[in-house]
Amino acid sequence: MVAEHFNALFEVVRWGAALYLCYLAWQFWFANHQAIEVGRSVKKRELLSAALSGLTITLGNPKTIAFYLAILPLVIDLQAVSLQTWAMMLVPLTVLVLLGVGALFIVAAVRIRHLLSSPRAQRHLFRGAATIMVAAAASMLRR
Template sequence: MLDPTAILIFAGALFVAAASPGPGIAAIVARVLGRGTDGSVAFTAGVAIGDVVWLTLAVTGLAVLAQTFQAVFVAVKYAGAAYLLFLAWKLWTAPAAARDIAATTTRECQARLFLGGLAVTMGNPKVMVFYLALLPNLIDLRAIQPAGYAELVGVVLSVLTLVFSGYIMLAARARRLFTSARAMKTINRTTGAVMAGAAVAIATR
């Protein structure tokens, strides 16, 4: 079991890092604004599991391995950026007819959304830096046992669920303000541009 103080410090640092604007948050918000909440659970679950993967790499001492096979992680980074660009294109070209935005849109493949969210986190430099550089300064990773690792995973999933839920609710509320065809065209293209910006941020760091 980990020291409660260390857990609180880790949770606080993760909350600040997760809540601060970045490619992951931009992708989540832009997606909800442009497509609604349908599929948001699968997408954000992928984003969160990506954090768990980076946590696992840090705890198991695989940071060196990650650097050794840097080309693999570079490929994952560009895959995440490419997926965001695809989402940006879908948002930019989405129909702009007036509609009930609270209604469910065309359903998307949940597995593809999950993998898309995972790719976004695996290629997000901010997440990499947090787990591979900052985390070792917060917790003595060499002393972590299976129970301590489980605690950290629980903290990660709890904090990210809180942060992502907040952003999803805010974005969903903002989306309800746009009902006309002109407004929908504006929001689709604005969120598409935000998504493309997130892709550029991932690819160029």
């Protein structure tokens, strides 16, 4: 009902969004790409700090907590779990799983960083993103 009364406004917003996507695509296509320095050594303190901040952000993420709350009753009989079992097994296991998954993401990010360190690789990445943006804009206008 609201959309019927403000049809012209929604058309302007749709065209504006499509034009903005095309503008961003143009910026990406003609961006000045520079080599990224990947040889800098990282201190252990920085790595520990990054790992702890990632774990804290993950544990504070409501989607992560909701996922565990939804899956946990399917895996474990909550009536049979005592507070001691919860504290001694489930909490450390959850933290270990999150650290393991986080470590996989870190390794993948480091490898991708090395792959995208050259200006040529960045140009391919940015032009691919620009192509996707133009396709999204065309899809918006086609409807």
